Amino acid sequence: MRLDEMLGIKYPFIQGGMANIATGEFAAAVSNAGGLGLIGAGGMNTEQLKENIHKCKSLTDKPFGVNLMLMNPEADKMAELLVEEGVKIVTTGAGNPAKYMAMWKENGMIVIPVVSASILAVKMQQCGADAVIAEGTESGGHVGEMTTMALVPQIVDAVTIPVIAAGGIADGRQLAAAFALGAIGVQLGTCLLASEECPIHEAYKAAVLKAKDNDTIVTGRITGTPVRIIKNAMAREYVKQEKAGADKMELEKFTLGSLRRAVFEGDVKTGSLMAGQVVGQLKEIKPIRQIFEDIYAGYRETVAGLQA
Numbered sequence: 184m185r186l187d188e189m190l191g192i193k194y195p196f197i198q199g200g201m202a203n204i205a206t207g208e209f210a211a212a213v214s215n216a217g218g219l220g221l222i223g224a225g226g227m228n229t230e231q232l233k234e235n236i237h238k239c240k241s242l243t244d245k246p247f248g249v250n251l252m253l254m255n256p257e258a259d260k261m262a263e264l265l266v267e268e269g270v271k272i273v274t275t276g277a278g279n280p281a282k283y284m285a286m287w288k289e290n291g292m293i294v295i296p297v298v299s300a301s302i303l304a305v306k307m308q309q310c311g312a313d314a315v316i317a318e319g320t321e322s323g324g325h326v327g328e329m330t331t332m333a334l335v336p337q338i339v340d341a342v343t344i345p346v347i348a349a350g351g352i353a354d355g356r357q358l359a360a361a362f363a364l365g366a367i368g369v370q371l372g373t374c375l376l377a378s379e380e381c382p383i384h385e386a387y388k389a390a391v392l393k394a395k396d397n398d399t400i401v402t403g404r405i406t407g408t409p410v411r412i413i414k415n416a417m418a419r420e421y422v423k424q425e426k427a428g429a430d431k432m433e434l435e436k437f438t439l440g441s442l443r444r445a446v447f448e449g450d451v452k453t454g455s456l457m458a459g460q461v462v463g464q465l466k467e468i469k470p471i472r473q474i475f476e477d478i479y480a481g482y483r484e485t486v487a488g489l490q491a
């Protein structure tokens with residue numbers, strides 16, 4: 184069964200978590216355009232998450248969910264809030280959600296953890312996950328080591344639950360490739376930064392349109408929190424000091440509040456402009472509906488070309 188049938192949505196597309204970006208309003212826009220919108224709990228506290236869930240419910244009658252970023256200090260409280268609010272679909276990132284699985288499943292929720300290696304995918308299946316998102320290192324934000332091309336088929340072979348591909352997908356060719364690798368659908372993040380509805384600062388959007396394929400870099404590989412962002416003065420200095428052996432505390436000075444600086448203030452010099460490697464493919468700002476239509480039309484064209 185494909186992801187669109189599984190979730191009762193128009194397209195086999197699920198939105199990435201996008202901490203500090205994916206508000207209730209944005210998630211509703213994604214859902215109304217035919218994908219699965221997700222409220223990114225990453226940069227929120229529990230009260231803010233609750234408000235965003237209410238907002239999302241008021242703006243769409245389509246399915247939506249929440250992405251719980253497990254490094255969030257309020258993750259435990261948020262996990263319970265999702266049950267109280269009757270949220271039906273949850274994706275998780277940046278950690279192992281095993282301790283919440285029983286509670287979520289008892290409440291009939293669809294649980295889809297993000298994983299970056301097959302060992303965790305197998306564990307998640309054992310805990311009762313309904314599907315997993317196999318996220319390659321091409322993605323923006325917090326990333327693993329493996330590429331989508333190598334990761335997706337290995338996870339498909341390791342589990343019996345459905346696999347959703349993430350990382351490196353922004354057009355129809357890449358959607359076709361994800362299906363070819365055995366995925367039932369895809370998670371999209373970076374291409375949604377270049378949407379009219381995306382609430383990031385205009386300067387962040389301009390940097391997204393300007394970036395070329397090789398313009399992202401991963402900070403924090405050595406210190407243990409690898410995060411892919413668009414190269415800028417802060418990123419270059421961070422990686423330089425990281426390579427020179429700077430300690431974690433010293434390096435944190437660079438990234439403290441840096442995602443918020445990028446998203447809300449448009450600080451493209453010292454902010455963290457999280458984006459995946461597909462950022463080089465994005466040339467214009469479009470409505471989400473158009474982005475989805477274009478990817479799907481490109482997919483149909485790709486498949487027709489392969490069959491010709």
Ligand code: TUI
Pocket residue numbers: 200202225252254275276277278279297298299303318323324325326327408410442457
């Ligand atoms: O979570 C993401 N991407 C993110 S989270 C985020 S917010 C943030 N802000 C500042 C610093 C760091 C993060 C921005 N982007 N993607 C899903 C993902 N999850 N990628 C990799 C993983 C992952 C890593 C380890 C999942 C599980 C895991 O498990 C380790 C364990 O405990 O077994």
